[in-house]
Amino acid sequence: MIASATPIPAAPSRRLGIIGSIVGLLALIAAVLPHWVVPIVFPPPPADKVIVDTGHRVKDRIAAKVKGVEYQAPKVEKSIGRSWSETTSVAAISLGLLAILFSVLSLIFREERLLAAVAATFGTGAIAIEISFFMMGALILIAILYVIGNIIGLF
Numbered sequence: 621m622i623a624s625a626t627p628i629p630a631a632p633s634r635r636l637g638i639i640g641s642i643v644g645l646l647a648l649i650a651a652v653l654p655h656w657v658v659p660i661v662f663p664p665p666p667a668d669k670v671i672v673d674t675g676h677r678v679k680d681r682i683a684a685k686v687k688g689v690e691y692q693a694p695k696v697e698k699s700i701g702r703s704w705s706e707t708t709s710v711a712a713i714s715l716g717l718l719a720i721l722f723s724v725l726s727l728i729f730r731e732e733r734l735l736a737a738v739a740a741t742f743g744t745g746a747i748a749i750e751i752s753f754f755m756m757g758a759l760i761l762i763a764i765l766y767v768i769g770n771i772i773g774l775f
Contacts, residue, residue, distance in 0.1 A: 637735025640722025644742025647715030651746040654708040655753065662701030709753075712746045719743030 677693070684691035723740035727733065 633729065633731050634735055635731070636722050636726035636729060637731050637739060640719050640726055640739025641735055641742060643715050643722060644719030644739045644746065647712050647719055647746035648742050648749070650708050650715060651712035651749040654705055658701045658704050658708075662699060662704065664699070664701065709750055712750050716743040716746035716750075719746075 681691045719739045720743040723736045723743065726736040726739065
């Protein structure tokens with residue numbers, strides 16, 4: 621007599637979940653790391669140089685207005701650090717969305733839920749970090765405008 625063997629259930633595939641988790645981790649790295657590394661590798665110009673350059677541009681603009689000539693702003697080229705920051709910001713959001721897509725596909729194809737959740741968390745975290753840095757910049761700009769408005773008596 622042959623003993624009947626019970627079939628061993630096949631382990632669910634993990635391919636999309638693993639790919640999504642790796643892409644999400646890359647998105648998280650692209651979102652966090654450049655905010656600390658880029659200023660160290662490519663330091664911004666000193667504050668006094670920025671202030672002097674801004675003063676010269678304001679003076680040139682006023683002189684053009686007095687002469688009745690249209691002001692032609694000098695072409696300012698982006699620094700390497702700024703272009704790296706913009707590139708990594710776009711990469712972080714794109715990779716975050718891609719990780720979320722892999723997470724959804726992983727759930728659709730009934731793969732392991734834990735890896736899908738990890739991929740979605742990494743992707744969402746990377747997007748949230750990028751949005752939070754943008755919001756911090758916006759809040760700082762609003763605070764500066766409020767202080768300037770307060771000084772000139774608008775409020």
